[in-house]
Amino acid sequence: MIAIAFVAFAVLVVAWLVAPTGKPAAKAHAAASNTTLGMGDAAA
Amino acid sequence: MPEIDSGDTAWVLASAALVMLMTPALGFFYGGLVRRKNVLATIMHSFFILALISVQWALWGYTLAFGPDKGGIIGGLDWLGLKGVGAEPNPDYAATIPHSAFMIFQCMFAVITPALITGAFAERKRFKAFVIFSLAWATLVYAPIAHWVWGVGGWLRDFGALDFAGGTVVHISSGVTALVAAIVLGRRVGFGQESMEPHNLTYTVLGAGLLWFGWFGFNAGSALGANGLAANAFVVTNIAAAMGALTWMTVSWIRHGHPSVLGAAAGAVAGLVAITPAAGFVSPSSAIVIGFGAGVFCFFAVDALKGIFKIDDALDVFAVHGVGGIWGSLATGLFAEKAVNAAGADGLFVGGAGLLGKQIVAVAVVVVFAAAVSWLILKAIDLTIGLRVPEQEEVLGLDTTQHGELAYQL
Numbered sequence: 001m002i003a004i005a006f007v008a009f010a011v012l013v014v015a016w017l018v019a020p021t022g023k024p025a026a027k028a029h030a031a032a033s034n035t036t037l038g039m040g041d042a043a044a
Numbered sequence: 045m046p047e048i049d050s051g052d053t054a055w056v057l058a059s060a061a062l063v064m065l066m067t068p069a070l071g072f073f074y075g076g077l078v079r080r081k082n083v084l085a086t087i088m089h090s091f092f093i094l095a096l097i098s099v100q101w102a103l104w105g106y107t108l109a110f111g112p113d114k115g116g117i118i119g120g121l122d123w124l125g126l127k128g129v130g131a132e133p134n135p136d137y138a139a140t141i142p143h144s145a146f147m148i149f150q151c152m153f154a155v156i157t158p159a160l161i162t163g164a165f166a167e168r169k170r171f172k173a174f175v176i177f178s179l180a181w182a183t184l185v186y187a188p189i190a191h192w193v194w195g196v197g198g199w200l201r202d203f204g205a206l207d208f209a210g211g212t213v214v215h216i217s218s219g220v221t222a223l224v225a226a227i228v229l230g231r232r233v234g235f236g237q238e239s240m241e242p243h244n245l246t247y248t249v250l251g252a253g254l255l256w257f258g259w260f261g262f263n264a265g266s267a268l269g270a271n272g273l274a275a276n277a278f279v280v281t282n283i284a285a286a287m288g289a290l291t292w293m294t295v296s297w298i299r300h301g302h303p304s305v306l307g308a309a310a311g312a313v314a315g316l317v318a319i320t321p322a323a324g325f326v327s328p329s330s331a332i333v334i335g336f337g338a339g340v341f342c343f344f345a346v347d348a349l350k351g352i353f354k355i356d357d358a359l360d361v362f363a364v365h366g367v368g369g370i371w372g373s374l375a376t377g378l379f380a381e382k383a384v385n386a387a388g389a390d391g392l393f394v395g396g397a398g399l400l401g402k403q404i405v406a407v408a409v410v411v412v413f414a415a416a417v418s419w420l421i422l423k424a425i426d427l428t429i430g431l432r433v434p435e436q437e438e439v440l441g442l443d444t445t446q447h448g449e450l451a452y453q454l
Contacts, residue, residue: 005332019297
């Protein structure tokens, strides 16, 4: 189980390394606006 | 003759206070997620339940949940009004702490469980309907399930299903009820068309932080003693919360291009939910996997419920508490180790064959019972006094229409 735990964490670290670097701030509010309330990001 | 241990007693009382704090924390967590016009009403749901169930528990809730067993189904009325619940330990439950300490610790669980449901019907439920629903639900749903799982003589407890701190009793019961409530009440006016953004995510993150803090009492306090088992529960709780936060945030980062602050907060809560039934039975490395799973499963459950099924569980209670609780309860069947807790059992990944099946049964029974009885309660209230506010009041906001108050004087 310890090996699996290391793998799980490694998956996250790799994801952070390849994740996008962020979108322009001007669009941030519009992108966040959504028709549904809830957790997680707004759907496109 | 049972002897009181001051360390155990101090820890359980402190844990009761930690769990108490989780209810106003939930008020802030939910309050930040709703629109400004409903923030007071949302916070009031949590605050009022703290008062309401504190009294209900003392009068009849505790005896129904933990009283001397009747047929494996419910407790008797021997402790009505807390008669006989005093300074002497009850060795059936906790031999080293006063019975009243055990009772008040459990009281805080009974308080927060119906409070969790309020997120599903946020922004549209009549206050009077909410009051009656909460009282009825705590009596007819929470108390029986608590008795089955935790009560001496409770049939799920005797069956061998494991639930250290409330995966089934608290999270699955409230999560499933939330789903039913969302369906019965129907969608909010403007759902799918209007923007319904959180009005103050700082409250939500504050609430999540305080929930994380209080959860140490929720899980580690369930050891009912200041000992190694409590320490293990404390450690795995922190780890699962952390992994849940990291994972949900990461999934949202990959899918939507931003590392979401709300995602980190929600993920932490999901991880905490998932570790709840497992906290006294699993190792730290298992907690990492459990937290990771919670972050993934609950994230996609949010999308599925709102995006695919169009169910307006306003604050995603089922996705986090229902799905998270189910994952955690099943994960207990996978990862539990007698090496961690000799009073538990070995899960599938540790060579145990039967536990997972028992967990599946427990999950299924709680899901069906909570759904069915909640539906009946909601329908009865709807037929008599009505569940929802009129559309005009919903548009104006519950703070003014239900409480005559405004949160912010701007």
